[in-house]
Amino acid sequence: MPEVLTHRRLGRVRRGASPACSRRQTSHSNACANNLRHRQSEPMDWAALLALVAAIAALVALAVVLAGTTQRTLNDLSRQLGTLSEQSQRIGELAKDIGSLQDLLRAPKARGGFGELLLERLLHDALPASAYEVQYTYKDGSRVDAIVRYAGRIVPIDAKFPNETWNALAKAADEAERRAKKRAFLQQVRRHIDAVGRYVSPADGTIDFAVMYIPSESVYYDLVLREEEGEPDLRAYCADRKVIPASPNTLLAYLQVVSLGVRGLAMQERTRELQQGVAAVRREFERFVELHDQLGRHLENATKKFDETDRALSRASSAIETLAQAPIAAGSEQVALPLRMEPRGETEER
Numbered sequence: 001m002p003e004v005l006t007h008r009r010l011g012r013v014r015r016g017a018s019p020a021c022s023r024r025q026t027s028h029s030n031a032c033a034n035n036l037r038h039r040q041s042e043p044m045d046w047a048a049l050l051a052l053v054a055a056i057a058a059l060v061a062l063a064v065v066l067a068g069t070t071q072r073t074l075n076d077l078s079r080q081l082g083t084l085s086e087q088s089q090r091i092g093e094l095a096k097d098i099g100s101l102q103d104l105l106r107a108p109k110a111r112g113g114f115g116e117l118l119l120e121r122l123l124h125d126a127l128p129a130s131a132y133e134v135q136y137t138y139k140d141g142s143r144v145d146a147i148v149r150y151a152g153r154i155v156p157i158d159a160k161f162p163n164e165t166w167n168a169l170a171k172a173a174d175e176a177e178r179r180a181k182k183r184a185f186l187q188q189v190r191r192h193i194d195a196v197g198r199y200v201s202p203a204d205g206t207i208d209f210a211v212m213y214i215p216s217e218s219v220y221y222d223l224v225l226r227e228e229e230g231e232p233d234l235r236a237y238c239a240d241r242k243v244i245p246a247s248p249n250t251l252l253a254y255l256q257v258v259s260l261g262v263r264g265l266a267m268q269e270r271t272r273e274l275q276q277g278v279a280a281v282r283r284e285f286e287r288f289v290e291l292h293d294q295l296g297r298h299l300e301n302a303t304k305k306f307d308e309t310d311r312a313l314s315r316a317s318s319a320i321e322t323l324a325q326a327p328i329a330a331g332s333e334q335v336a337l338p339l340r341m342e343p344r345g346e347t348e349e350r
Helices: 002-016 019-041 046-105 108-126 163-170 175-197 217-225 234-240 248-325 344-349
Strands: 132-137 143-150 153-158 210-213 243-246
Touching: 108 132, 108 143, 108 248, 143 248, 163 175, 175 210, 175 234, 175 243, 210 248, 217 234, 217 243, 217 248, 234 243, 243 248
Parallel strands: 153 210, 210 243
Antiparallel strands: 132 143, 143 153
16 A cells, blocks of 8 residues: 555656656655565564553543542532522521511510610629629619629619610611701610619619610710710710610620629638638637636646645554554553644645
8 A cells, every 4th residue: 555655656746746856756755665664574562562552441440530530529519509509598598587586676675675685694694693683673663674783782784775766877868867866866865874873772772873784886886985076975974874884895894893893702701701710719729728727727736635635544544553553451541542633724735
């Protein structure tokens, strides 16, 4: 086949080329034909061919493995997408529930109950159970949301802040409407401050101020810390009514101080009990020393009496011994005994 192609090419060259060019092409074609016949005459390298086949087989196996891995990855991705879709549906349902909760909390009574719940949780986390009480009742029958006990007195805390007017203020369409709603909000806040100030009752053991709990940091900041021109100073108004406004963070800081104070008072009470115990032990020790000294005196007197009786016993023993050794006289003759009894006074002096 190569020879036929070569002759055909040579024929085309002879018909359309110059003699010199035809000779060069003929020489080149003959060389290629000779090279091809030489290669066909060489023996085939089977080892190289087998190595090539093995390499191709390895590549095919690798391609199969990669195809399986890719398929598994696609399957995992498909499952994860399905899980993500389910979670998205759950998030949508949760968003609906949150919307329902927001609608529920729009009622002032429900909102107040939610604020009381947050306040109770804050008190529970910051103070021991004996240091606070929720829904505390005064002597006149009025009730406050919570009280904190400190140094034998109570700190009243109110949690029913009027947030509904603040939400209406946030929805104002323009500046004029915002100012009008802001004035209405401040008026309602002042009325609420007046109501909280009535919880200050020294007759019921309260301190000289009450705490107005504002369950929102943003509302607290805008109401207490942010001042606008032409608006009344609510801080001065609160001070006149003996009311302290507190946000969740500021109330937590105050409760931490109260907690430290409660622990300090407990330590002071414990120290007082220890001092009383030490004083009682000291009195008992002094009584013991007194009894010990008295016992020592009694033992000393008993020792003296024992020595006296021992001497008297020795004298009596000597007299008896002398009497036993003396001869019995006849008739009216009597033996003078050496026994001499001493008076009681002389014996005690010895």
